[in-house]
Amino acid sequence: MLGTELELRLFNYRDTTPLRAGQVDDEPYGGGAGMVLRVDAVAAALDAAYGGPPGHKVVALTPQGRQLDQQLVEELAEEENLTVLSARFEGFDERVVEHLATDAVSIGPYVLSGGELPAMVLVDAVARRLPGALGSEESGLEESFSAELEGGLEYPHYTRPAEFRGWEVPEILLSGDHARIAAWRREQSRERTRG
Numbered sequence: 001m002l003g004t005e006l007e008l009r010l011f012n013y014r015d016t017t018p019l020r021a022g023q024v025d026d027e028p029y030g031g032g033a034g035m036v037l038r039v040d041a042v043a044a045a046l047d048a049a050y051g052g053p054p055g056h057k058v059v060a061l062t063p064q065g066r067q068l069d070q071q072l073v074e075e076l077a078e079e080e081n082l083t084v085l086s087a088r089f090e091g092f093d094e095r096v097v098e099h100l101a102t103d104a105v106s107i108g109p110y111v112l113s114g115g116e117l118p119a120m121v122l123v124d125a126v127a128r129r130l131p132g133a134l135g136s137e138e139s140g141l142e143e144s145f146s147a148e149l150e151g152g153l154e155y156p157h158y159t160r161p162a163e164f165r166g167w168e169v170p171e172i173l174l175s176g177d178h179a180r181i182a183a184w185r186r187e188q189s190r191e192r193t194r195g
């Protein structure tokens with residue numbers, strides 16, 4: 001359970017495809033290798049799930065989409081409902097991206113075999129921004145790319161033991177001086193972000 005506000009529903013295009021024998025993909029027009037996910041199979045899945053156009057954001061996962069970053073995660077976390085479309089093989093019939101999806105999102109400039117992992121990455125990143133998702137042992141405020149850290153990288157963390165193989169925890173973190181610790185962390189964050 002990632003939060004109190006998350007309801008996940010999974011759909012398989014094969015369960016609602018209008019084609020025989022669970023067919024959802026087909027050979028590309030114009031020839032070439034691989035199979036393409038059919039627009040009618042995706043439309044049927046959306047119709048079955050929502051009784052028509054969803055009326056909320058529909059994200060097609062594709063390496064050609066807007067690259068996922070924390071800014072986009074925050075935007076998607078604002079949505080009440082979100083539908084995520086995955087493909088396999090050669091990807092979607094372009095009409096899925098043009099007409100059925102409202103957004104196209106990539107999780108990075110590389111190509112994976114299918115949209116399952118990208119979907120999990122996106123859902124995890126968005127879900128942990130929802131109220132109630134993070135326990136007290138994890139802070140969602142001061143973390144890498146957050147506004148609290150000016151969009152920069154998080155400062156380093158240490159825990160016990162204070163010394164291991166001669167590797168020591170920075171003295172300031174043991175000082176109990178919270179104001180100096182906060183200033184040190186801010187500086188570390190800025191330094192890391194500058195690179």
Ligand SMILES: C[S@@+](CC[C@H](N)C(=O)[O-])C[C@H]1O[C@@H](n2cnc3c(N)ncnc32)[C@H](O)[C@@H]1O
Nearest residue numbers: 061062087088090091106107111112114115118
């Ligand atoms: C092998 S990929 C298709 C790649 C496509 N032929 C291209 O060259 O852009 C199959 C599917 O995996 C998913 N996928 C692969 N890499 C991805 C990425 N970096 N971001 C988002 N989805 C990705 C998408 O759903 C995609 O349609």
